[in-house]
Amino acid sequence: MKLIEFMAKALNMKGEEMRELFEEGMQSMRMNYHPPCPQPELVIGLTPHLDPVRLTILLQINEMEGLQIKKDGMWIPIKPLPNAFIMVTNGIYKSIEHRATVNSEKERLSIATFLSANLELEMVRLPALSPLKLRRHSGESVLPITSRLSLLVNSGESLILMS
Ligand SMILES: O=C(O)CCC(=O)C(=O)O
Numbered sequence: 001m002k003l004i005e006f007m008a009k010a011l012n013m014k015g016e017e018m019r020e021l022f023e024e025g026m027q028s029m030r031m032n033y034h035p036p037c038p039q040p041e042l043v044i045g046l047t048p049h050l051d052p053v054r055l056t057i058l059l060q061i062n063e064m065e066g067l068q069i070k071k072d073g074m075w076i077p078i079k080p081l082p083n084a085f086i087m088v089t090n091g092i093y094k095s096i097e098h099r100a101t102v103n104s105e106k107e108r109l110s111i112a113t114f115l116s117a118n119l120e121l122e123m124v125r126l127p128a129l130s131p132l133k134l135r136r137h138s139g140e141s142v143l144p145i146t147s148r149l150s151l152l153v154n155s156g157e158s159l160i161l162m163s
């Protein structure tokens with residue numbers, strides 16, 4: 001809840017509006033296990049990707065390095081901190097391209113928790129309005145999008161897809 005409050009603040013949204021976006025959303029989890037590899041430069045643990053969710057919270061369990069983010073065209077390692085979670089978000093709070101590498105020393109374990117949108121919410125592109133807006137299926141309320149812009153088809157159509 002605190003994280004959601006902070007995100008709202010950073011995006012100049014009301015805490016309540018942001019909480020509404022997360023309400024009744026889907027939550028899923030992925031455990032990643034990468035065994036050590038004698039030639040790590042020849043393999044990749046997780047190929048470069050953007051998480052197609054609203055917020056990812058990642059725990060690098062056994063504190064082995066491997067997570068990298070792409071910044072200004074360069075891969076930057078994210079050093080695991082003991083007992084720290086890493087946040088990867090999407091939308092205006094843009095998701096960053098990331099990947100996971102393996103190493104020759106030791107296996108690497110991580111757990112990613114993905115918080116997705118409430119599937120009752122519909123993502124719309126309203127050409128006359130900028131930035132993109134989010135609209136409830138049934139109601140009138142129109143909220144700023146904080147999710148998954150990367151997958152929006154930039155076609156100028158009025159509706160696009162759900163997170
Ligand atoms: O293992 C990691 O550090 C990254 C995991 C990840 O990006 C994912 O599960 O989507």
Ligand SMILES: [Fe+2]
Pocket residue numbers: 049050051098112
């Ligand atoms: Fe990821």
